[in-house]
Amino acid sequence: MNMTATGLSHAKIIFLGEHSAVYQKPAIVFPVPQIKAKAIISSDGHNQLNSKYYSGPISTLPSSMNGLQTLINQLNKLLNRNNDPIDIEIDSEIPLGRGMGSSAATASAVTRAFFNFFKQPISQKQLKSFTDVEEKITHGNPSGIDAKTVSSIKPILFEKGQFYDFPVSTRGQLIIADTGVSSNTSTAVAMVRDEMDRHFQSTSELIDDLGNLVESAKSSLQSNQLEQTGKLMNLAQDDLTKLGVSSVEINTLVNAANQAGALGAKLTGSGLGGCIIALSASTTTTEQIKTALKQNGAHGVWIQSLNEMK
Numbered sequence: 001m002n003m004t005a006t007g008l009s010h011a012k013i014i015f016l017g018e019h020s021a022v023y024q025k026p027a028i029v030f031p032v033p034q035i036k037a038k039a040i041i042s043s044d045g046h047n048q049l050n051s052k053y054y055s056g057p058i059s060t061l062p063s064s065m066n067g068l069q070t071l072i073n074q075l076n077k078l079l080n081r082n083n084d085p086i087d088i089e090i091d092s093e094i095p096l097g098r099g100m101g102s103s104a105a106t107a108s109a110v111t112r113a114f115f116n117f118f119k120q121p122i123s124q125k126q127l128k129s130f131t132d133v134e135e136k137i138t139h140g141n142p143s144g145i146d147a148k149t150v151s152s153i154k155p156i157l158f159e160k161g162q163f164y165d166f167p168v169s170t171r172g173q174l175i176i177a178d179t180g181v182s183s184n185t186s187t188a189v190a191m192v193r194d195e196m197d198r199h200f201q202s203t204s205e206l207i208d209d210l211g212n213l214v215e216s217a218k219s220s221l222q223s224n225q226l227e228q229t230g231k232l233m234n235l236a237q238d239d240l241t242k243l244g245v246s247s248v249e250i251n252t253l254v255n256a257a258n259q260a261g262a263l264g265a266k267l268t269g270s271g272l273g274g275c276i277i278a279l280s281a282s283t284t285t286t287e288q289i290k291t292a293l294k295q296n297g298a299h300g301v302w303i304q305s306l307n308e309m310k
Contacts, residue, residue: 003043007112009105011035011094012149013176013268013277016236017158017214019192019243021143025211026159028166028221029149032176032304037092037105037150039113045087053096058088067137071107074133079118088113095300097182099269104146107134127151139185157218168221170229172306173286174277175257179249180299181273188245188270195243206239213239230263230279237266245271252296254278260292261285 010033017027049058061069094102111130115122131147148163157166196203213232220228250267257265257278265278280286290301
């Protein structure tokens with residue numbers, strides 16, 4: 001009899017704190033349950049992996065999936081002690097290279113599927129640890145933000161290297177739009193580091209200001225100050241643009257969102273592509289923003305209610 005088990009995870013976005021978090025400033029990160037990643041493990045298989053990016057033997061995964069292969073090998077060693085053949089199917093709605101935690105979400109979903117398949121309980125600490133196995137190979141020296149948030153149902157405050165639950169108390173909706181251009185975190189981080197080396201005073205002031213905006217958002221998000229939160233987003237986008245990590249595509253979507261009635265809009269993630277986020281006070285305005293974003297080239301648009309961020 002063929003047995004199956006499923007593991008689920010979801011996307012994440014950085015709400016505020018891009019780049020400044022690299023310099024020991026805080027960041028606020030939101031889970032996005034609307035955008036899911038799913039892994040299904042089935043018995044009576046042939047040790048195959050099927051996904052939109054690769055289908056074939058697990059043993060011959062491409063080098064770009066070395067992190068996932070290492071994770072699968074470790075999970076097999078721990079849980080599949082009889083080395084029974086299995087198949088893994090990955091179905092993810094999260095676009096690659098957009099700063100939304102695609103690789104971490106896939107790793108988290110696969111890990112959950114393994115533990116469910118072999119009927120073993122898993123703690124949040126174990127889940128993050130296994131997800132980090134993949135992330136360290138794929139991203140080198142990750143902060144752990146992605147691994148933490150893709151398995152959380154609450155917003156996260158990342159501060160001084162530690163993670164804290166950060167339930168918000170505000171209404172409104174967050175609109176996420178894909179520029180269609182892949183971002184490159186290492187390139188963007190290196191660009192800001194180079195700016196810090198060449199123009200220390202002006203760059204450090206921007207980094208400090210981004211950190212201060214996060215501090216202000218802690219209050220506005222927890223006291224239903226939606227308009228103030230939108231203003232903070234716009235100020236953060238100004239700083240990120242001055243740091244050089246925005247782009248023509250990002251600016252086009254940010255401007256389109258603001259002109260359609262957004263309270264604020266900014267890039268999310270490392271920049272140089274990826275996604276933007278916009279804040280809306282009503283469902284009517286949200287639909288207007290969604291339409292404007294699609295008309296201005298967004299490759300995908302998702303809506304996440306802030307009421308769920310508790």
